[in-house]
Amino acid sequence: MPIIRVAIDVPLPTLFDYTVADGIAVGAGQRVILPFGRRQMVGVVMECVCTTDVPPERIKPVIQVLHDSAPLSAGLLDLLRFCSDYYRYPIGQTVLSALPVRLRSDKPVISKPILSYRLTDNGAALDLESFPKRKVVQRRILAKLAEQPCNLAQLKALSATAGAQLKALVAEGWVECVALGASTPSLTLPLQGGGNRVQHTFDNAHILTGEQQQAVDAVTAAQGYACFLLHGITGSGKTEVYVHLMHAVLQRGGQVLLLVPEINLTPQLENYFRSRFPDVNLISLHSGLSEGERLHNWQQAQTGEAQIVLGTRLSVFAEIPGLALIIVDEEHDASFKQQDGLRYSARDVAIFRASQCGVPIVLGSATPSLESYHNAQVGRYQMLKLIGRALAEARLPTVRCININQTVMHHGISENLLREIEQRIARREQSLLFINRRGYAPVLMCSACGWLSNCKNCAGKLVLHLSDKRLRCHHCGYQIRVPQACPDCGNADLHPVGSGTQRIESVLQERFPDARILRVDRDSTRNKRAWQTMREQIHANEVDILVGTQMLAKGHDFPALTLVGVLNPDSALYSSDFRAPEKLFAQLVQVAGRAGRADKLGEVIIQTAFPDHPLFRALQTHDFEGWAASQLAERQMAGFPPFMYQAMLRAEGKNETDVYAYLNQARAAAKELQQAVEILGVVPAALPRRANHLRAQLLIQATSRKVLQQFLRAWQPLLDTLPAQKLRCSLDVDPLEF
Numbered sequence: 001m002p003i004i005r006v007a008i009d010v011p012l013p014t015l016f017d018y019t020v021a022d023g024i025a026v027g028a029g030q031r032v033i034l035p036f037g038r039r040q041m042v043g044v045v046m047e048c049v050c051t052t053d054v055p056p057e058r059i060k061p062v063i064q065v066l067h068d069s070a071p072l073s074a075g076l077l078d079l080l081r082f083c084s085d086y087y088r089y090p091i092g093q094t095v096l097s098a099l100p101v102r103l104r105s106d107k108p109v110i111s112k113p114i115l116s117y118r119l120t121d122n123g124a125a126l127d128l129e130s131f132p133k134r135k136v137v138q139r140r141i142l143a144k145l146a147e148q149p150c151n152l153a154q155l156k157a158l159s160a161t162a163g164a165q166l167k168a169l170v171a172e173g174w175v176e177c178v179a180l181g182a183s184t185p186s187l188t189l190p191l192q193g194g195g196n197r198v199q200h201t202f203d204n205a206h207i208l209t210g211e212q213q214q215a216v217d218a219v220t221a222a223q224g225y226a227c228f229l230l231h232g233i234t235g236s237g238k239t240e241v242y243v244h245l246m247h248a249v250l251q252r253g254g255q256v257l258l259l260v261p262e263i264n265l266t267p268q269l270e271n272y273f274r275s276r277f278p279d280v281n282l283i284s285l286h287s288g289l290s291e292g293e294r295l296h297n298w299q300q301a302q303t304g305e306a307q308i309v310l311g312t313r314l315s316v317f318a319e320i321p322g323l324a325l326i327i328v329d330e331e332h333d334a335s336f337k338q339q340d341g342l343r344y345s346a347r348d349v350a351i352f353r354a355s356q357c358g359v360p361i362v363l364g365s366a367t368p369s370l371e372s373y374h375n376a377q378v379g380r381y382q383m384l385k386l387i388g389r390a391l392a393e394a395r396l397p398t399v400r401c402i403n404i405n406q407t408v409m410h411h412g413i414s415e416n417l418l419r420e421i422e423q424r425i426a427r428r429e430q431s432l433l434f435i436n437r438r439g440y441a442p443v444l445m446c447s448a449c450g451w452l453s454n455c456k457n458c459a460g461k462l463v464l465h466l467s468d469k470r471l472r473c474h475h476c477g478y479q480i481r482v483p484q485a486c487p488d489c490g491n492a493d494l495h496p497v498g499s500g501t502q503r504i505e506s507v508l509q510e511r512f513p514d515a516r517i518l519r520v521d522r523d524s525t526r527n528k529r530a531w532q533t534m535r536e537q538i539h540a541n542e543v544d545i546l547v548g549t550q551m552l553a554k555g556h557d558f559p560a561l562t563l564v565g566v567l568n569p570d571s572a573l574y575s576s577d578f579r580a581p582e583k584l585f586a587q588l589v590q591v592a593g594r595a596g597r598a599d600k601l602g603e604v605i606i607q608t609a610f611p612d613h614p615l616f617r618a619l620q621t622h623d624f625e626g627w628a629a630s631q632l633a634e635r636q637m638a639g640f641p642p643f644m645y646q647a648m649l650r651a652e653g654k655n656e657t658d659v660y661a662y663l664n665q666a667r668a669a670a671k672e673l674q675q676a677v678e679i680l681g682v683v684p685a686a687l688p689r690r691a692n693h694l695r696a697q698l699l700i701q702a703t704s705r706k707v708l709q710q711f712l713r714a715w716q717p718l719l720d721t722l723p724a725q726k727l728r729c730s731l732d733v734d735p736l737e738f
């Protein structure tokens with residue numbers, strides 16, 4: 001009887017052997033239902049073998065071989081094996097976590113048809129010019145459907161109220177809902193090989209600048225694997241380079257994978273690329289999709305029907321048989337790194353995947369990560385630069401610092417900045433105030449005894465939220481009502497210290513009572529569609545002042561915005577996390593890039609106690625190169641990445657002794673291996689207590705990836721033998737959080 005080795009979603013670093021009855025065909029990549037303990041589980045066949053060490057009486061037969069979806073390819077299985085090995089994560093959990101949820105269930109999947117909307121004959125006969133102007137969303141939907149039938153997700157991307165408006169249009173008899181054929185998994189790919197040109201409509205509205213054309217030429221000339229770092233300043237037209245590269249790949253019948261950091265940005269980008277390639281099948285993959293949509297889209301990529309796959313980090317594991325190009329946009333973004341389970345970096349996995357498939361990969365950013373930048377400098381990647389703004393009249397914003405120690409401050413905003421905002425309001429231009437702290441104030445304090453609003457479960461403080469009069473912990477979610485008096489001394493004079501988005505909003509309301517102020521943070525956008533509605537308001541210039549966290553910094557184009565105020569950047573300058581200045585620089589460049597993108601000159605004002613800090617100097621002169629060079633020199637001296645390769649062992653538990661005992665034993669085991677790695681001491685985590693769990697960590701460093709990997713392979717089996725009951729432990733390779 002044939003024996004198969006199966007990956008199962010259990011936390012053990014091994015495959016499991018099963019038999020298959022004679023005569024039943026089974027191959028690698030197929031899903032099987034099997035008995036596991038007393039349960040029934042789904043597994044993925046990793047290989048078929050002839051012999052096994054498992055005694056014959058203990059080996060069980062599989063219950064069923066599933067044929068509901070095409071098997072995973074050998075290439076994808078290899079990629080997952082690599083990830084399991086590199087990130088030291090159990091193979092079964094690695095493989096299963098890469099699949100859409102529906103394919104992880106022990107029931108065969110039934111592909112349901114995806115509903116699609118199209119114009120009826122009456123709808124097609126409507127004259128949009130004479131359609132009531134105030135029905136903005138309905139007009140937009142009709143215009144969109146006149147181009148092509150769309151599913152609900154695509155229409156919802158047009159507006160927050162699309163769902164309700166669509167119902168109205170259906171009721172009028174202008175739009176109808178039809179079931180497009182369910183995607184049936186097929187093994188025959190509609191891909192064209194060789195020199196066959198595939199026709200698609202390409203809206204080539206823009207003429208490339210010289211340097212954009214050079215970048216496109218360099219990538220299209222690549223034979224096989226090559227990694228390009230596309231370093232383009234904000235507004236230099238990286239997206240246009242992507243569009244032309246995609247066009248070249250689509251013409252040859254290939255598939256493109258485009259990775260983006262932010263789920264919030266995908267509908268926007270989806271619409272944009274659809275408008276440029278109106279008859280190309282583009283699908284998105286991200287955690288915001290329903291399980292059904294995700295399976296459908298995943299299978300569209302798998303069968304080759306989807307030519308463009310646009311997705312967040314998880315889409316790096318999509319099955320894409322005709323993959324011919326990978327693009328990672330905003331490659332420096334920390335959200336490409338998964339922070340639990342399989343702690344992979346989608347950017348790094350994408351690079352491995354490109355080399356595995358022998359295709360080019362483009363990493364794009366205005367502020368490349370120092371790792372990528374260094375790789376380009378030493379010649380491992382090829383550097384492509386875009387230093388001119390694509391729109392000739394759009395200039396880079398001017399950057400100016402205000403010394404907060406030499407000016408009048410109003411709860412976090414300087415008088416000078418308020419005056420600048422006033423001028424913008426008078427000119428009907430928008431201002432944005434950037435502050436990376438939500439809530440009203442980061443802490444409440446008693447003026448008599450010095451009591452502070454500490455969280456009872458964490459080492460952090462309870463943040464004051466005035467809107468619902470609560471003190472809330474942003475780490476563990478613990479919350480209480482704001483006390484009437486100090487819990488320690490009874491003094492009634494409690495006052496907020498510092499400022500968050502809500503407080504800035506109220507200062508502005510007081511100063512500019514007639515201004516339209518919009519706060520954008522995780523509290524104000526909790527509702528799923530809220531952020532989209534807000535974006536529409538901003539675009540329609542229905543907002544004078546925006547107050548927001550980093551949510552506002554990413555990728556949104558606000559044409560009327562001419563002033564950006566940065567309120568409290570200083571804490572990152574002297575943080576214990578060596579990456580904090582790098583992140584701050586990237587964030588500030590990004591948020592500054594929101595100012596003055598159209599024909600208006602933008603201005604950025606930074607409030608700081610350190611106006612002469614090299615970081616702000618580099619920002620003022622738009623000198624990424626100089627900044628990166630100084631940071632890299634510091635990293636080299638201090639022995640940090642990219643000159644070192646790191647792995648972090650973390651542990652947390654209710655009992656401090658257990659946590660430290662585990663990490664100290666792990667450290668002793670590491671020492672005994674006597675390998676060429678640096679083993680640091682066991683230290684408390686940056687937040688040493690969270691949700692009543694004590695947290696500590698142990699860092700390992702090596703001067704080469706290979707040496708570190710060798711060490712980890714030897715170390716991990718030892719870790720698995722250590723007593724770790726009641727502890728949460730994780731090994732993080734190439735950690736980003738410290």
Ligand SMILES: [Zn+2]
Nearest residue numbers: 446449486489
């Ligand atoms: Zn007190």
Ligand SMILES: [Zn+2]
Nearest residue numbers: 455458473476
């Ligand atoms: Zn807490």
